[in-house]
Amino acid sequence: MPTRRTTFRLYPTNSQEQKLRFCRAMHKELYNWALSNRKTQYQKFGNKVDYYQQQGSLPAFKEVWTEYKLLNAGSLQATLKRVDFAYQRFFQGLGKYPRFKSIRHYSGWTYPDGRQCFKLHTTSVNGYLELGDLGIQVQMRGKARVWGRPTTCTIVYRNNKWYASITVDVPSIERELGIGAIGIDIGCNAALAITDGETHQLIKAPKFLRKAETRIKHASKSKRRKRAPNRKSKTKASRRWKKAASRVSKIIAQVANQRQNWVHQVAVEITRSNSLVATEKLEVKNMTRKAKKGKRRRQKAGLNKSILDVGFGMLKSAIKYKVEEGDGQFIEVPTKKVKPSQTCPKCGHQHPKTLDERIHQCSECGYQQNRDIASAEVCLYWVKGTLPGLGTNLVGADGSSSTSSPKGRKSCGGMKQLAQKKRQKSQPAVGDAETPTSA
Secondary structure (H helix, E strand, C coil), X not given: CCEEEEEEEEECCHHXXXXXXXXXXXXXXXXXXHHXXXXXXXXXXCCCXXXXXXXXXXXXXXXXCHHXXXXXXXXXXXXXXXXXXXXXXXXXXXCCCCCCCCHHHCCEEEECCCCCCEEEECCCEEEEXXXXXXXXXXXXXXXXXXXXXXXXEEEEEECCEEEEEEEEECCCCCCXXXXXXXXXXXXXXXXXXXXXXXXXXXXXXXXXXXHHHHHHHXXXXXXXXXXXXXXXXXXXXXXXXXXXXXXXXXXXXXXXXXXXXHHHHHHHHHHHHXXXXXXXXXXXXXXXXXXXXXXXXXXXXXXXXXXXXXCHHHHHHHHHHHHHHCCCEEEEECHXXXXXXXXXXXXXXXXXXXXXXXXXXXXXXXXXXXXXXXXXXXXXXXXXXXXXXXXXXXXXXXXXXXXXXXXXXXXXXXXXXXXXXXXXXXXXXXXXXXXXXCC
């Protein structure tokens, strides 16, 4: 059963907002306590504390800190699971060592069970959110494209606004796709170069961040002139600093919303006419790494900003899941093998190019084309099996071949997996291991 996430805007009253702020602060303190407990036990006693041990200590913790008896037990367990996620990411090399959170950097908390922790009074359009542990019913506004059984709810406080991020299990998702097949190249100058082999289209990058840079710089300069908070000297932020910080956050959030809206509009236009999409496999994390010392760091920083401004990963993931909802195929061409930007789509000859060469000019067959269009043609022809010299993988390809998990990485599990594991531990073993089996 597929799962989809929908975000609703919450409109609490003054008394309701006080309770939400209280709950957020309590979960922040619990997060810091769990982090401190793990850190202290390992550094002083050499003990490794896991999620199950901290979850088992919750009843005793509530006897000391009686305020936590008012909060939902499932939400407290989900906060402890956040600490476990942070440590798992650190051990897998995906993140830094977990740090203590201030209230400014702790966004919210999660209710992991939709049948016991919270109730939704809505039919996918607007409605009310009922939180039993706080005893409030908050008005919310928003619209979900698909709706089903609510499973989790995360309360988020961002940019002085409250949101409810809700996941739902939907019975089925149907999306109408076209019958076309296209190749796509994602870039910085032209965000998308699209071709079906005969017609070509270039979609310019909107550059929302670049256009808003002047406003962000002015707002940030005004913020730096105000009294900022300082933990070491125990200095509190001034009211003017808070207002200036809010203005900076508002501009950045507006840029993010514009980019997300544009990405979904482009993805919908592509999937309306096509059921087969081919593009090159991009490692965005590696592409946006900082330059090494003495390696033109300023130019690389500008390139990284342009890549992130377009949103390579957002574009690819949005197109992919929309194609898969309509039972289409989204195939990523292996970049190291095919080298779309270096390969001629007509003869298959490979010729290295620098980034400033924007026109593909083949020295073997004389084919001339825009570099991004030629790269999109290579992706399409490789999938169809008409690319000279390199063959195809379409016959053995599947729609999810592009999302294989990296080697060595293990999932740290969610609340459902933890519950299943606990049930397995509590169930007695079937049979006797020492009893010989009959022949």
